[in-house]
Structure formats: structure tokens, C-alpha cells
Amino acid sequence: MALLEVEELRVAFGAATAVDGVSFSVEEGKIVGLVGESGCGKSVTSLAVMGLLPKGRGGRRSKAPQPVQAAAAEPAPGAVKATAAAPQAVPAGGGRRRGGGAYVSGRAVFDGTDLLTLAPAAMRRRRGRDLAMVFQDPLSSLNPVVPIGRQITEVLERHRGLKGAKANQEAANLLDRVGIPDPTRRLKEYPHQLSGGMRQRVLIAIAVACAPRLLIADEPTTALDVTIQAQILELLKDLVDHEGTALLMITHDLGVVAGMCDEVNVLYSGRVVESAPVRELFARPTHPYTIGLLGSIPKLDLPIHEPLTPIRGSIADVIRWKDGCAFAPRCDRVAEACVSGEPALVGSPHAHRCVLAEEVA
Amino acid sequence: MSTEPRDEAVQDQAPQDQAVQDHAPQGEPAVEPEVADAEVPAQRAEEPAAPAARPVLLEVEDLKVHFPIRRGVVVERTVGHVRAVDGVSLSVPQGGTFGLVGESGCGKTTFGRAVLRLEEPTAGRVTLGGDDVTALGGERLRKFRSRMQMVFQDPLGSLNPRHNVDMLLSEPLKVHGVGSKAERRKLAVETLDAVGLPKSVLERFPHEFSGGQRQRLGIARALMLRPDLIVCDEPVSALDVSIQAQVMNLLDELQDEFGLTYLVIAHDLAVVRHLSDRVGVMYLGKLVEEADSESIYEHPRHPYTKALLSAVPQPDPEKEATRERIILKGDLPSPANPPSGCRFRTRCPWAEDICAEVEPEWREAASGHKVACHFDL
Numbered sequence: 100m101a102l103l104e105v106e107e108l109r110v111a112f113g114a115a116t117a118v119d120g121v122s123f124s125v126e127e128g129k130i131v132g133l134v135g136e137s138g139c140g141k142s143v144t145s146l147a148v149m150g151l152l153p154k155g156r157g158g159r160r161s162k163a164p165q166p167v168q169a170a171a172a173e174p175a176p177g178a179v180k181a182t183a184a185a186p187q188a189v190p191a192g193g194g195r196r197r198g199g200g201a202y203v204s205g206r207a208v209f210d211g212t213d214l215l216t217l218a219p220a221a222m223r224r225r226r227g228r229d230l231a232m233v234f235q236d237p238l239s240s241l242n243p244v245v246p247i248g249r250q251i252t253e254v255l256e257r258h259r260g261l262k263g264a265k266a267n268q269e270a271a272n273l274l275d276r277v278g279i280p281d282p283t284r285r286l287k288e289y290p291h292q293l294s295g296g297m298r299q300r301v302l303i304a305i306a307v308a309c310a311p312r313l314l315i316a317d318e319p320t321t322a323l324d325v326t327i328q329a330q331i332l333e334l335l336k337d338l339v340d341h342e343g344t345a346l347l348m349i350t351h352d353l354g355v356v357a358g359m360c361d362e363v364n365v366l367y368s369g370r371v372v373e374s375a376p377v378r379e380l381f382a383r384p385t386h387p388y389t390i391g392l393l394g395s396i397p398k399l400d401l402p403i404h405e406p407l408t409p410i411r412g413s414i415a416d417v418i419r420w421k422d423g424c425a426f427a428p429r430c431d432r433v434a435e436a437c438v439s440g441e442p443a444l445v446g447s448p449h450a451h452r453c454v455l456a457e458e459v460a
Numbered sequence: 461m462s463t464e465p466r467d468e469a470v471q472d473q474a475p476q477d478q479a480v481q482d483h484a485p486q487g488e489p490a491v492e493p494e495v496a497d498a499e500v501p502a503q504r505a506e507e508p509a510a511p512a513a514r515p516v517l518l519e520v521e522d523l524k525v526h527f528p529i530r531r532g533v534v535v536e537r538t539v540g541h542v543r544a545v546d547g548v549s550l551s552v553p554q555g556g557t558f559g560l561v562g563e564s565g566c567g568k569t570t571f572g573r574a575v576l577r578l579e580e581p582t583a584g585r586v587t588l589g590g591d592d593v594t595a596l597g598g599e600r601l602r603k604f605r606s607r608m609q610m611v612f613q614d615p616l617g618s619l620n621p622r623h624n625v626d627m628l629l630s631e632p633l634k635v636h637g638v639g640s641k642a643e644r645r646k647l648a649v650e651t652l653d654a655v656g657l658p659k660s661v662l663e664r665f666p667h668e669f670s671g672g673q674r675q676r677l678g679i680a681r682a683l684m685l686r687p688d689l690i691v692c693d694e695p696v697s698a699l700d701v702s703i704q705a706q707v708m709n710l711l712d713e714l715q716d717e718f719g720l721t722y723l724v725i726a727h728d729l730a731v732v733r734h735l736s737d738r739v740g741v742m743y744l745g746k747l748v749e750e751a752d753s754e755s756i757y758e759h760p761r762h763p764y765t766k767a768l769l770s771a772v773p774q775p776d777p778e779k780e781a782t783r784e785r786i787i788l789k790g791d792l793p794s795p796a797n798p799p800s801g802c803r804f805r806t807r808c809p810w811a812e813d814i815c816a817e818v819e820p821e822w823r824e825a826a827s828g829h830k831v832a833c834h835f836d837l
Contacts, residue, residue, distance in 0.1 A: 136700035137671075280790075294791040295564075324563035324727060326788045329771035333787060351701060354773030358780035378777045395705035396775050397734035403754055406712065407734070409705030413670040 108205035117143040119369035128343040135366035150222040152201035228258040231306035235318035237298035241290040248286025273304040296327035368425035375449040385451040514553035523584035544570040546745035557722040559736030567745040609682035613694035615674035619666040626662040672703035751829040761831040
């Protein structure tokens with residue numbers, strides 16, 4: 100069984116559904132990509148798995164499946180497996196007033212435990228130890244007024260019980276491992292004294308401090324220059340190869356996906372529209388959105404000045420999944436079948452959510 | 461669409477649309493030869509010209525921008541300079557596109573701003589269509605600005621949130637005293653049409669648009685005065701992939717329609733390659749390599765360019781598996797105290813003793829291909 104198994108994950112903020120029934124799994128020693136553009140729900144998915152979303156009333160799934168979306172705007176029962184999320188009773192008012200709270204449902208089974216049902220204290224014990232996260236912007240994820248050494252030893256104290264000189268020694272080892280020269284001196288420095296690449300290394304050092312079994316990296320290189328990006332990606336790959344860490348890679352960059360991931364899930368408007376092993380996805384992209392994304396990227400090996408084939412419109416042009424394919428308003432191949440009912444995710448291991456695409460093997 | 465050097469291809473001449481180019485400084489110069497080339501897809505009927513055949517519009521000679529580093533509370537002393545741009549020369553032909561690539565902190569944005577006199581150059585000369593931009597001042601400079609405009613990276617941050625589209629687009633015309641209110645509005649509608657936005661958006665405000673639409677507005681504003689030169693600073697890096705392609709295609713189309721000359725500044729090598737005829741690679745305030753876009757990507761000669769190109773992840777798992785990566789060590793050194801000799805030597809995998817002692821000269825390694833490196837790599 101996979102280390103992390105996410106099933107029918109749904110996250111709604113008031114009336115807005117950010118994640119609309121996402122399922123995927125991550126195995127040990129594998130890199131799985133969640134790809135999509137802004138607003139597709141990829142970051143919210145990772146935050147939900149980490150239990151880092153602000154809680155809305157009734158958000159956590161308890162024993163009896165509760166109504167998920169307070170405003171019941173987009174109930175959209177699961178397309179693949181119609182799970183227990185079926186009863187869509189409208190809750191007794193007021194959900195919307197709590198503004199900012201997230202309503203999470205579905206399952207995120209990590210090593211046999213559903214993370215979404217864990218009490219906050221139990222989740223805190225696991226977070227940082229069993230599963231850890233690297234964020235996009237290292238400057239705002241590090242505390243600006245605390246030396247980086249202290250920010251690393253904090254994790255070591257909490258989860259591994261290391262204190263004082265021992266903790267400092269281990270922190271220096273970690274910095275050394277992520278390729279920061281002169282680690283003992285660096286421990287006393289503050290985040291602003293480090294370059295962007297260094298800061299990202301510090302974040303990775305913190306994330307791997309307890310040798311987590313699952314690492315979630317949310318756009319880990321987007322804020323970095325290409326030469327630094329190459330260094331960081333190499334470092335993450337090393338961790339997976341040598342420690343057997345499972346890596347969930349969240350990115351918009353299909354180049355990064357091609358070079359890093361074993362499996363890819365393409366997200367659009369809160370749902371997986373295509374999912375396949377990496378080579379398969381790039382060799383035979385099936386969903387028009389995936390095809391469109393690949394056609395939009397300028398490539399270094401195409402003839403110069405060949406016009407790109409962009410996807411028309413913008414992500415604002417969307418219809419609700421229960422009424423049809425959310426991508427239909429931007430799709431060139433759109434037909435009647437696309438806007439009459441929910442498209443299901445079909446096929447395995449190469450799955451797609453397009454009613455027009457031929458069955459893929 | 462921009463221009464492209466294809467020396468070996470057959471070229472015949474087709475007149476360029478100059479209708480809207482009312483500020484053209486050099487009369488009616490550019491002719492656009494068509495290229496018959498098997499590689500070029502059919503929809504690109506009009507292949508552009510070899511830039512060398514066109515008159516130079518923008519000429520930059522040994523431009524330097526140094527920022528003083530000041531210390532002291534009561535009495536400020538200058539204790540050094542950050543050499544953001546430290547002697548860059550380049551020229552862009554009428555209707556051409558020059559792409560400037562480099563990583564953050566290399567001085568590419570400062571260079572673009574100094575060309576437009578948004579930053580005061582410390583030394584050097586910038587001429588636009590023969591007029592010395594660096595010698596202008598006061599009212600003459602202000603008037604001159606109608607010929608050179610800028611498109612910024614962050615479309616939301618560069619549009620006044622309390623101005624509607626009509627006000628945003630009319631403002632440059634008002635500042636330069638162009639037309640009556642009705643004429644300005646007419647021009648705004650025409651320009652909106654050119655960037656692919658309907659007339660109905662005139663009364664709307666920036667926050668009502670998506671990122672891609674905002675960038676279209678930013679481009680429309682830059683177009684309002686029908687400038688000769690547009691400096692595009694990271695025009696697509698804030699946009700989603702599918703929208704990037706729309707905006708890049710738009711920039712190409714507008715170049716044809718309005719006879720624009722672009723200076724494109726970006727960190728993304730694939731974006732620059734796609735938009736530009738000539739590409740310059742900047743490192744720590746200096747150009748390290750300059751060539752037409754085809755040869756710089758096919759035969760990079762400077763170690764930094766090689767490393768940059770090898771670091772770009774390609775959306776193709778087969779190629780990714782075999783891609784030879786040159787991973788550079790360390791970070792960019794401080795531009796306040798650049799390394800002796802060759803600035804890149806501290807990170808260069810091929811560095812030798814000579815690199816620390818002698819600064820490599822800016823030499824022409826092949827026809828039209830300039831590089832600053834001691835070695836022929």
C-alpha cells in the first residue's frame with residue numbers, strides 16, 4: 100500500500116470549492132507531481148494533507164460523514180467512487196459567516212492513519228517528524244528575528260529530544276548535508292543574511308531534520324534562479340534516492356515535472372483531469388488541458404519563432420464540474436457531450452477526465 | 461512577430477506596415493523580407509528580416525549605472541559602489557527584438573531602466589534613432605519619453621487601482637497633450653482592440669481583470685503613444701503558463717502591426733529565445749555573450765551561458781533523463797565587490813589561473829557572436 104493515499108479530498112472555503120474530489124497516492128521512494136496553474140487547488144491539497152488549513156465549522160470529518168460545504172454551492176458527488184460524501188444536507192446556516200475557514204472532507208491516509216481525522220495535538224506530533232513541508236517563499240516561511248540555527252534546533256528538540264550542544268551539532272550536520280558551506284558560522288545568522296538559494300536549503304534542512312517519510316514541496320524552486328533551481332532539485336532528488344523519502348512535488352513547471360517526477364497528476368479547477376506515469380503523460384497527453392499546457396510552453400529545441408499555441412480564455416472561464424467539464428469553455432474540441440453531465444476519471448494507470456478522448460491503454 | 465536572421469534562406473521584400481508609426485525617427489526604413497523555409501510552419505507566412513539589413517534604432521555604448529553605498533548617520537560618506545551595470549554596449553535594429561537574460565541581481569532590470577532614463581546612467585551613451593537620450597534633460601526628455609515606453613512585470617502593481625481603463629490608457633496621451641477627449645477615447649478603443657480586449661472594458665478597474673488581461677492593459681498603455689521602442693521587463697513571468705503563451709504571441713503580433721522595436725528583459729531562457737532575434741547574456745553587470753538567438757542556443761560559447769542552458773528543465777522526460785547538467789557552485793558574488801579578472805571565475809567549472817588575473821576581452825568569436833571568455837569552449 101502506498102505511503103500516502105488521498106481519496107476524494109474536498110476543500111471548500113465558504114461557497115468556493117477549491118479542491119473538488121482529488122484522489123492520488125504517493126509511494127515510498129517515489130516523486131509524485133501535482134501540476135496545474137494558479138487556482139487549480141494544488142497548494143490547498145497539500146495544506147489539507149498537512150492539516151495546515153484554518154478550520155471551518157464541521158470541516159473535519161468525524162465518524163458520521165458531515166455535510167461538507169456549508170453553502171452547498173457545488174456539492175458535486177465524487178465522480179470516480181461515489182463515497183460516503185453523498186448526503187448533502189444543507190447545514191443549519193451560518194457556515195459562510197465564519198469567513199476563512201476551510202471545510203475539508205475525504206481521506207488522506209498516511210501509513211494507515213487518516214490524517215484528516217487526527218486531533219490537532221496528534222497531528223502536531225506527526226507534522227515535522229513523519230511528514231514535512233517545504234514552501235515556495237523561503238523568506239516568509241522563516242522567522243526573520245530568529246537565527247536559523249535556532250529554527251532548526253527547535254524541530255530537533257521537539258521531535259528528537261536533542262538539546263544544547265548536541266542539537267547545535269546536529270543542526271550543523273543538517274546544513275552541511277544540504278550543501279551550505281561553513282555551517283557552524285551560518286547557524287548564528289539570520290534569514291536576511293542568506294541568499295534565496297541558501298534560505299531554501301535551510302527550509303529543506305528543517306524539513307528533513309527528522310528524516311520524514313513524506314516530504315511535500317510546494318513550488319520549491321519557483322522563487323529561485325535557474326542555476327540555483329538546478330542545485331535545489333538535485334538536492335531533493337538525492338534525498339529521495341538515498342533516504343527513500345516520498346516526495347509530493349507541487350509545481351506549475353512541466354519542465355520540473357519531466358525531470359523529477361515518477362507520476363504526475365494534472366489538476367484543473369479542483370479536480371485531477373489527467374494522471375499518468377511521467378513518460379506516458381508526456382508521450383501521450385490525452386486531456387485537452389494537458390495538451391494545451393504542453394503547447395503553451397516555449398521550448399529550447401523548437402524552431403525559433405514558431406508561434407505558440409496558447410489555451411484561449413482564462414481560468415475564470417469555468418463551468419461547475421457537475422454541469423460538465425470545467426475546461427469546456429476554453430477547449431477547442433468541445434462538443435455537446437462535454438457540457439451534459441460530469442466527466443469521470445477513466446483509465447489506469449493513465450487516467451483522464453475527458454469524454455471525447457479515446458480510451459487510453 | 462519579430463525578426464530572425466536566416467542568412468541562407470531566400471529572401472524577398474515586402475513592405476512593412478508603417479501606418480501607425482507617426483514618430484518614426486528614421487523615415488520609413490524597415491522592409492520585411494520574407495523567408496521561404498521548410499522548417500517554418502505555414503501559418504507564418506511572413507518571415508522577418510535579417511536585422512543587419514535594417515537601420516539601428518537603439519544604440520547603447522558602454523552604459524554604466526553605479527549606486528553609491530553610503531554609511532554614517534549625521535555625515536554620509538560614500539564607502540563604495542554597487543556596480544549594477546558596468547559597461548554594457550548593444551544595438552537593436554528598427555523592428556528588431558533584443559533579449560537580455562540573466563539571473564536576479566545581474567543588472568538587467570537596471571539596464572532597461574537606464575535606457576529609458578528611469579535610472580540615471582553613471583556613464584555611457586544611449587541613442588534612440590540618432591538622438592542622444594543621455595544628453596536630454598527637463599522638458600525635452602519628458603517629450604522624448606513618448607518614443608520609448610515600458611511594460612512591467614507585475615501588471616497589477618503597475619496599474620493605478622483607482623483608475624479605470626479609460627483613464628489608464630488616456631493618461632499618457634494627456635501628459636503629452638495628444639488629441640481631444642473624444643480622440644483619446646477613440647485611440648484607446650483602437651489600442652484595446654489591438655491587444656484583444658473589447659471596448660466594453662473601458663469603464664472597468666484593474667482588479668476586475670485576470671492576470672493575463674491586466675498584462676494586455678499594461679501593453680496597451682505602453683502602445684498608446686505609438687512608441688518606437690518598448691522595454692519589456694519580465695513581461696510574462698507573473699503569468700500562468702497557458703496565459704504566457706497568449707501574451708507572447710500578442711507581443712509578436714503587435715511588433716508587426718506597429719513596427720515596434722523591443723528590448724525584452726527576462727530570466728527565462730526559453731521565453732527570451734522565443735521572442736528575440738538577438739540575445740545578450742548578462743552576469744554581474746556585464747554582457748558575457750551576445751549572438752543571434754539561434755546560434756547562442758545552439759552553440760553557447762561562454763561557460764555561464766552553457767550552465768544556464770543546461771539548467772533549464774525541459775518538458776520532456778526522455779530529454780531530461782539524458783540532459784547534461786552543469787551545476788554551478790555557490791551564488792552570485794556581490795556586485796559591490798566583483799571578483800578580479802573574469803567575474804564568472806568563482807563559479808566557473810573551467811576556471812584557470814589566468815581568469816583571476818586578466819579580465820577577458822569582449823571579442824567576436826564567430827561572425828556576429830561575441831563572447832567574453834579567455835577560452836574557446
